[in-house]
Amino acid sequence: MTAPWNRTVLLGEWRLLWRDPAAWVALVLLCLALLGALAQGLAREQALAASLAQWADTDEAHMEAAADLAQRLERDGGEISNFRDPRNADVVGRRLGVQHLALPSTRLGALAVGQSDLHPAWHPVSLESRDRLLAEGELTHPRRLALGRFDVSFVVVFIAPLLLLGLLASVPAREREAGMLPWVVMQSGGFGSWLMGRVLPRLLLLLIPVLIVGTLAPLLQMSSDGTGGEGQTLARGLLWSAQVTGYLLFWAALALWVGTLPLDGARSALALAFAWLLFVVLIPSVSQVALDLAHPQPSRMAYVDAMRSATDLARAEGSDTLARYLEDHPELAGETVNLEDFFAQRLLVQQRVEAELEPLSAAFEGQRAARARQAAWMRLTSPALLTMDALADAAGTGEARHRHFMAQVHGFHAEWRSFFHPRVLSGEQFFDHDQVPGFVYEPEPLRQLWPRSALLLGSTGGFALLFAWLALRRCRSLPKVIGQG
Amino acid sequence: MIPAAVSVCRSAGAVGFEDLSAAALELIGLRKRFGDHEALAGLDLVVPAGSCYALLGPNGAGKTTTLNILLGFIQADAGTARVDGVDVQAEPARARTRIAYIPEQVQLYPRLSGFENLEYFHALGSSEAASAGLLRDCLQQAGLAEADWDRRVAGYSKGMRQKVGIAIALARRAPVMLLDEPTSGLDPQAAWELNNSLRSLAEQGVTMLMATHDLFRAREVASRIGILVNGRLQQEIDPAQVAGPELETRYLQEVRRVLGVEA
Structure with missing residues (x-):
């Protein structure tokens, strides 16, 4: 196959595009959608960064205020409720010193908001149980969640393919309808290369603005923490751009293949519209249904019910629980321990409830993990699913980075508890406000990102290659392709 | 070995070919069937280099099938077809x-001008960009008025598009030109201009095979005329030897004889 993509041919294609109103409409619509999405993403990132900064300041201020008040009460005396006393380790560890751990955005965060309801960018840590903390809520305003997410990734996954297919639906159906194909093939010497020469400029027309926006976003998000430094931003940017290119190449290859079928313009447009519906709507929906059938979500009701039963039991046993605990941990049973101590009892009741729930939690976790594994396989059924995940992953708002963050949260939670538990159980007054553990987010190493991204990008590329191969195979059967067979 | 085509032509009373090695087009025992319909039933035809051959025949005689086989768009069921020895x-x-191929309807990109279409289609088949001067020469030779060169093709008549098609064929500088019903739908002036262009090409040594219904135009431009009926070459005629009315009579007689149609 020859490649007639010399300067004059490309110039001719650009002239055709330049004078085609449909190309302008597609370009303007795409640019408007991209700019709107980028503006929304940047605003979201700005609001999130402000919220996280405010939480960090507030946490620090609360701890300083608690320390000051504790010193003042100790020095000057005074009355204060036991439940607000900053000299009480339980009060500090559970209420006054609550830490809000933040997952800082990458510089590409504005490109893919991600599932912020499932993967919140912050997590409170206190002496409360993990489950209790999970139910604390989302920083984001509910209205924002209700509006859904209109971000650049959404434009790339849903809108850009539609516009691209709109531009490609008439290639080469228009030439076929006009009886122009034999003439074109005669001139070009190769139908496949001519067709690619027609498809590529249309692909570039839409791909270039997307890549420009992808480059602009990190530049406009200079204020972000940009975890991992410039190297990581560059790597994530490259992965994001590669995935976008692979995804749009897939749609171009699909259009190329449809173009080799002996269809007129209307049928070609219908076939491409169906393909969009299939890969972007139907397959993801069916995958979701199949996933729900095979691995249903763990029942929240069953969990809450079990938690209530365990809590009732532990509370009913009250001080027996504390006594049993101290028998097991005699090193903590100092003279100052008061068996009737409310705070110590509460802590131990909580621990008992957690221990009771451990098997159920493990079963639920296993169920969730199985569901996640199945979902990972099901992504392979559609390039749209692959790309949605890949773009979020590259932008740092995907599930994997959130899991990495949550592992650190759990580690910090354990550290927090191991700091406060002995102090609560000892019943001594607490003045170690300046010694409470602090949290520093450890960025996800790139070596963890590469294999995941390679899998997603490779799978998307596989889809593109499959359709390109099908198209090239059909191009070998020239009479059928040009409608003479 | 003498190709079977020569004996067929001679038996039909045609002028024999003196220099077979210079044949630009050779079709030997070409057969093609579409379902129950036999489009070509062992067609033998030789067109010497530098000559203009007009293939006349009624609808369904196999003219377009012959061209499509030569263009490689259709595979023949049997036989051999060679273009310039290939x-x-x-x-x-x-x-x-x-x-170089000129279809019945030369379809161009309406949003490009005649010159831009020529530039685009020429560049499709060439790794080297042709100079603007060369392309303008081609348009001039094809007979398109200079004032129309930079106008968008959307406003062109069929004759004007046909001329751009010829210019594209000229720029291709191919030794063989295939034309499918080139005068179909042209007004007399446009058809006359087209014939002038084709004669000029013939003088330059371009070999032409033209499938047409237009007896009179074929007689004006062709150096040889073949009558194709039911996928077989029935008779070859030297147009210089027959007058227009006689050509029509012989054509009709041949068609009626083969098809068994009453006069």
């Missing part, structure tokens, strides 16, 4: 490089 069935892409 077997079109074995090497269709290589054979196409030796052909």
